[in-house]
Amino acid sequence: MPLRFRPLAIASVSLTLLAATAGYFFAGHAAPTASPANQSAKAVQVRSLNQQLSQHSSAQLPNPGALPVPLQGASHGVLLQxxxxGQLRLQPELLQLFDFYFSAIDEEPVAQILLRIHHDLASQLHEPALAQARDLLKRYLDYRLAMADLPAGNASPSAESFAQHLEALTRLRAEYFSDEENQAFFSSDRSQDQFMLAQLRLNERGLSPEQQRHELALLEASLPAEQRTVRQQVSRDGELYAASEALRAAGASDETIYQLRASTLDPQAASALQQLDEQRRQWQARLQAYAAERNRLRQSGLSPTDQQLAIEQLLAQGFDERERLRVMALDAEL
Structure with missing residues (x-):
C-alpha cells in the first residue's frame, strides 16, 4: 500500500516550509543566492512554463515518468471532485496535492514538477473543473512567488512583528483567493498562526516556567483536536530530527541513528530514512566532485567555447539525462 504523504514529515519538506522566493524554484541549496533580477526572470519563467502546460489537453501531456526517489512509495492521497x-469542489487538500510534488523541488527541475501536477489534474478532472483547478494552480504559484516581496522574517520574531507579518499575509491571500477559497485552504493555518502569536505574547509576559507551562497547556487545549494531534506529531518529528543531527555531529554511527529513529518510528520508516540519508550522501559527493572539476576547467585558460564544451562533456560523463537536468537546475551559474 502506498504511503500517504505527510507535509510535515521529516522525510519530506512541503512548499509551505521552503523559502518562498522565486529563486528557490530553480536554485537548490548548493547554488549561489540569485540576484533580485534573476529571481524576477525565473518567476517569469515559472509562470510561462505553467501557462504553456495549461494549454495542453490531457492527451497532449506526456507521461512524467516515475516519481523522484524521495517520493517513491508515497502518495498525496487527494481525490479531486x-x-x-462539473464545477470543481473546494477541498482543503487541493493545495496539498500541489505541495506534494513541490516537496521534491531540490530533486528535479520545476518544469518536471509542473508537468506532474498538470498530468495529475488532467487524470482526475474534466472540464470545466480541470480549467478551474489549473486556474487555482496559477494563482497559487503567483501567491507563493509574491511572498518573496513580504518583509524578511526573523528567526526570533517579537509578537508585534509576527502580528504584522500575519496581517500582510492575510492581505496577500485576499489578493489571490476568494473568501470561500481562503476559508477552505487557510482556516487551519490561521488557527495555528494565531496559536503561535498567542504563544509569542505569552513568552513576552515574563511568567515563571511553571506559569508558562500552565498557560501553554491552556492554549493547546483550545486548539481543535486535529491540530493538537498535528502539533504532537510535528513536535515528535522535530525532536527526532534534532536528536539525529546531534548524534551525527557527535560522530555517531548510522546504526546508532537508525536505532534512535526505530525507537520512535516503525522499523520500516527508520530504514527508509537511512536509505534516504545514504542516497543524499552519494548525491552530494557526486555534486562536489563535479563542482571541483568544473571550477578547475573555468580556471584552465581554455577559450569560453572550449570551456563550455568541456563542462558539457563533464556533465555527460558524470550524470544521466535526468540527473543532468537536476544538476543544471541546482547550479544557477550554468
Missing part, C-alpha cells in the same frame, strides 16, 4: 454541474 466535481459537483453535479
Amino acid at each position: 466535481a459537483d453535479g454541474n
Whole structure:
C-alpha cells in the first residue's frame, strides 16, 4: 500500500516550509543566492512554463515518468471532485496535492514538477473543473512567488512583528483567493498562526516556567483536536530530527541513528530514512566532485567555447539525462 504523504514529515519538506522566493524554484541549496533580477526572470519563467502546460489537453501531456526517489512509495492521497454541474469542489487538500510534488523541488527541475501536477489534474478532472483547478494552480504559484516581496522574517520574531507579518499575509491571500477559497485552504493555518502569536505574547509576559507551562497547556487545549494531534506529531518529528543531527555531529554511527529513529518510528520508516540519508550522501559527493572539476576547467585558460564544451562533456560523463537536468537546475551559474 502506498504511503500517504505527510507535509510535515521529516522525510519530506512541503512548499509551505521552503523559502518562498522565486529563486528557490530553480536554485537548490548548493547554488549561489540569485540576484533580485534573476529571481524576477525565473518567476517569469515559472509562470510561462505553467501557462504553456495549461494549454495542453490531457492527451497532449506526456507521461512524467516515475516519481523522484524521495517520493517513491508515497502518495498525496487527494481525490479531486466535481459537483453535479462539473464545477470543481473546494477541498482543503487541493493545495496539498500541489505541495506534494513541490516537496521534491531540490530533486528535479520545476518544469518536471509542473508537468506532474498538470498530468495529475488532467487524470482526475474534466472540464470545466480541470480549467478551474489549473486556474487555482496559477494563482497559487503567483501567491507563493509574491511572498518573496513580504518583509524578511526573523528567526526570533517579537509578537508585534509576527502580528504584522500575519496581517500582510492575510492581505496577500485576499489578493489571490476568494473568501470561500481562503476559508477552505487557510482556516487551519490561521488557527495555528494565531496559536503561535498567542504563544509569542505569552513568552513576552515574563511568567515563571511553571506559569508558562500552565498557560501553554491552556492554549493547546483550545486548539481543535486535529491540530493538537498535528502539533504532537510535528513536535515528535522535530525532536527526532534534532536528536539525529546531534548524534551525527557527535560522530555517531548510522546504526546508532537508525536505532534512535526505530525507537520512535516503525522499523520500516527508520530504514527508509537511512536509505534516504545514504542516497543524499552519494548525491552530494557526486555534486562536489563535479563542482571541483568544473571550477578547475573555468580556471584552465581554455577559450569560453572550449570551456563550455568541456563542462558539457563533464556533465555527460558524470550524470544521466535526468540527473543532468537536476544538476543544471541546482547550479544557477550554468
